[in-house]
Amino acid sequence: MKKPVASEQFELGVCYYPEHWPEKMWEDDYRRMREMGFTIVRMGEFAWSIFEPQEGCYEFGLFDRAISLAHSHGLKVVLGTPTATPPAWLTDRYPEVLNVTYEGVTLQHGMRRHYNYSSPKYRELCAAITTQLAEHYSGHPGVVGWQIDNELNCEINVFYSExxxxxxxEWLKQKYVTLDQLNEAWGAVFWxxxxxxxxxxFLPRPTPVPKQPNPHQALDEKRxxxxxxxxxxxxxxxxxxxxxxxQWVTTNGLFGHLDSHALTDGLLxxxxxxxxxxxSSISNDAAEVNPLRDRGWGLSLSxxxxxxxxxxxxxxxxxxxGWVNRMDMPxxxxxxxxxxxxxxxxxxxDMVLYFRWRTATMGNEIYWHGLNDxxxxxxxxxxxxxxIGKELAGSGQAIIGSVTEANVAIVRDYDNEWDGEYDVWHGPFMWQSNKEWYKALQHKHIPNDVLYIREQTTLAELxxxxxxxxxxxxxxSxxxxxxxxxxxxxGGKLVxxxxxxxxxxxxxxxxxxxxxxxxxLCGITVEEFTMVKGTRQPTSIQWNGMPDTGADAFNDILHVEEDTVEVMGTYAxxxxxxKPAVTRNTRGKxxxxxxxxxxxxxxxxNLIEHLGLRSPAAEWLELPAEVELQIRSNADTSFTFLLNYEETPAVIRVAGSKTDLLSGEVITGEYTLEGYGVLILQ
Structure with a gap:
């Protein structure tokens, strides 16, 4: 039985590193956290050498004091297993635990995530420190949960050690059993x-053309x-x-080459x-039309x-x-x-911890600013x-456990994400199309989910x-x-x-x-196709009863095969x-x-209009495009979140009356939502 994120109250807190600060500062830090309405702190995820300064010698004194003092102030503690930063004594004694680059260069101690997951010795040592921590803190009333490692596959997500x-x-032997089957799956007869x-x-290794392995080998590498x-x-x-x-178990992530769904299903x-x-703001392409900036981060949250x-x-x-040498965000x-x-x-x-309580005065993250300067x-x-702490102390309990509502999903799968890293004929397209669909749905105030197709996905989920x-x-497949x-x-509609x-x-x-x-499914075949780049001038699509649109990046020229198919747009x-560019095929309902x-x-x-999609709040709410709408609901109540991503005020109109959960204010008729303002209407 999985434990909930929060059961009694919304958990608001902060990441805290007691080992970075004089112990005389802890009391004042914790006092101020509680005064701000914080209920939880995370610590310990980078402290291996403090817990185990020498192999097999464990010391818990510093964190015993830090955790007990936090608990005395009414703060819950999340402990991280400190395996993202193996200590210098470990990598010096056991260099086989270090990661190796594609080119064969061993990555050394001096940053973080410099280890590989496959080393039997590293797994043994990780198991030892985790066992010691779990045995020591399992009964501590202040420790409520654990974070495994930190940001698995962040910084680097490829591994080439022996x-x-x-x-x-060994993984391939389990998957294919025989070399004949491996050779067939990898098309090894080619070249x-x-x-x-x-x-x-082996895993992919350097080739005459840099980083050009067998594509089927490269896909299995990611798996x-x-x-x-x-x-x-x-x-x-x-x-x-x-x-x-x-105590509950989680980990933090969403990084490449990791099936986070399987990870969560099995372990968390x-x-x-x-x-x-x-x-999302600093990575926008300067040429992007109508960028969502920080609002686009909602796609990752989806x-x-x-x-x-x-x-x-x-x-x-x-x-x-920002670190000293990168990521200089304003x-x-x-x-x-x-x-x-x-x-x-x-x-x-249902739980939010700020990073971090106080900005570090040393190390790579001296410009990664926290709440305190x-x-x-x-x-x-x-x-x-x-x-925020005051608001959530009053309203957070009503929100926890409620789930988002959406009747549209953008579908993804891991195989295409991983294959698309190498295959330029489809790889970049998924990311562009996801972003553009998300923009259109956001501007129409239509919430969406992201749905990953997996082997165990059922019709009921779709x-x-x-x-x-x-x-x-x-x-x-x-x-x-x-x-x-x-x-x-x-009765579903599929695009x-x-x-x-x-x-x-x-x-x-x-x-x-x-x-x-x-x-x-589609009732069509692709007669021909072409990339749209270089000297190939882009064309456009002429829609039936809709504005023309650009036909970006790639064009499939379609041929109708079934009489159930209607051509909805043609190339201009x-x-x-x-020739047909957009088709609709009727199948069943x-x-x-x-x-x-x-x-x-x-x-x-154009497709949103054809598909008959509307905002779920269209009957009672008028919103400008710059305001996001999301809905969370439980068996008793629906919460409509309105978020203004512009610095300037936005005018909304509410038919009837709604109460803002955060302020208690009754909202009716025309209302001016302040710049960067938030309402939660119920």
């Missing part, structure tokens, strides 16, 4: 790559890394379950995420929600961010930290956090949604296509984009007309002018759309 090559070989002995098989990461985490998770059964009570909305409907934010951005403006906090809550968070004096961010948008599933067919037959269905689960191309496994120019290009916001808006 231990990794050996583990990959004479056929293996005759398992000792010849292996994910399974191996989960296996590494399981060593600690099993110990914590056995030794500390009364709930998933945790580190939310830094300004990453992914987190697909893993855990209710989740923890283990690190919430609270100030300007300071949030007044109100933005509060906005970002409620962005997390609107998307499903170096001088430790009152500041604007502290006042803002205290205001049938919760009126519309599924699966932009570019190049890898599409017949089994997944059949499941999607059942969804459509019972595909270009490059759909041309690979099997090995990453090999089907010897059948595109869109391969989706051909029967080039040698395929007048539902319909399947095929869009022959990469999605942009305008195309998504």
């Amino acid at each position: 231990s990794d090559h050996i583990a990959f070989r 004479n790559q056929t293996y005759s002995d398992w000792s010849q098989v 292996f890394i994910s399974d191996n990461t989960i296996s590494f985490a399981k060593v600690q998770g099993d110990i914590l379950r056995a030794k500390a059964p009364g 009570d709930f998933f945790s995420y580190d939310s830094y909305p300004q990453f 992914v987190v929600r697909s893993i855990s409907p209710n989740f923890c934010i283990m690190e919430q951005q609270s100030g300007p961010g 300071s949030p403006k007044p109100g933005q930290m509060r906005l970002w906090t409620y962005q997390s809550i609107a998307h499903g968070a 170096y001088h430790n004096q009152p500041n604007r961010r502290l006042r803002e956090a205290a205001g 049938a919760r949604y009126k519309v599924l948008i699966y932009p570019h599933p190049a890898i599409l 017949d089994e997944t296509a059949a499941l999607l067919g059942q969804y459509v037959q019972q 595909f984009g270009c490059r759909t269905g041309y690979k099997d689960t090995r990453g090999q191309c089907y010897m059948r007309p595109f869109p391969g496994a989706a051909r029967e 120019s080039d040698y395929y002018a007048g 539902g319909e399947v759309w095929y869009y022959g290009a990469v999605f942009n916001e305008e195309a998504a808006l």
Whole structure:
């Protein structure tokens, strides 16, 4: 039975590093945390050498005092297992635990995440420190939960030590059993790559053209890394379950080459995420049209929600961010930290911890600012956090356990994400189309989920949604296509984009007309296709009764095969002018759309209109485009979150009357929502 994120109150807190500060400061720190309404702190995730200064010699005194003092002030403690930063004595004595780059360079002590998951010695040492911590703190009344490691696969998510090559070989033996089957799956006959002995098989290694491995090997590499990461985490998770059964277990992440759904299903009570909305702002392409900036971070939060409907934010951005040499993010403006906090809550968070209590005065993160500045004096961010603490002390209990509502889902899967890292013919398209669909839905105030298609996905999970948008599933199995067919037959509406269905689960191309496994669903074939780049001038799509839209990046020229198919748009120019670009196929009670290009916001808006999608609050609420709408509900109440991402006020109109959960104010008629303002209407 999985433990809930929060059961009695909304948990608001902060990351705290007692080992960084003189002990005489702790009391004042904890006192001020409680005065601000904080209830929980995280600590310990980078403190291995403090817990175990020499191999086999354990010392708990510093953290015993820090945890007991926090508990005496009414603060709960989340302890991190400190395995993200192995100490110098460990890497010096056991250099085989260090990670190795693709080029064969051993990564040395001096930063973090410099280890590999496959080393038997490292797993042994991680198990030992986790066992000691769990036995020591399992009965401590102040410790409520555990975070395994820290940000698995952050900084680096590829591993090429000798231990990794050996583990990959064993993983392949389990998957394929025989070399013949491996050779067939990897298409090893191409370029004479056929293996005759398992000792010849490795993870990808340097080739004459840099980083150009066999693509099927590269896909299996990502699958292996994910399974191996989960296996590494399981060593600690099993110990914590056995030794500390009364405390919950989580980990923080959402990084590459990791099936976070499988990780959570098998090991965790709930998933945790580190939310830094300004990453979305600073990474925007300067050429992007109508960027969402920090509002776009909600798409990542939607992914987190697909893993855990209710989740923890283990690190919430609270100030300007950056290491000494990278990520120079500006300071949030007044109100933005509060906005970002409620962005997390609107998307499903029942626990939020700010990173961090006080900005570090040493190390790589001296510019990754926390709530307190170096001088430790009152500041604007502290006042803002205290205001949030007061609000959530009054309203948070009503919110916890409620879940988001959406009847639209953007569909993803890990195989296409991992295969798309290498395959430029479909890899970049998924990310662009996801973002553009999210923009269009956001601006129309239509909440959406993100749904990951997995082997265990059921029709019931799909049938919760009126519309599924699966932009570019190049890898599409017949089994997944059949499941999607059942969804459509019972009344669902399914939208595909270009490059759909041309690979099997090995990453090999089907010897059948595109869109391969989706051909029967769509009722069309792809007559021809082309990249749109270089000297190839972009064309546009002429829609039936809708504005023309650009046909971005790639064009599938379609051919109608079934009389149930209606052509909804055609290409406007080039040698395929007048050819079908957008089709709709009626199947059972539902319909399947095929869009022959990469999605942009305008195309998504046209489809939203055709699909009959409307805001769930359309009957009683008028909102400008810059305000986000999210809905959380439980058996008794619905909570409508309104978040203004602009610095200027926004005018909304409410038919009837609603009460703002945060202030108690009754909202009716025209209302001006302040810049970066938040309402939770019930």
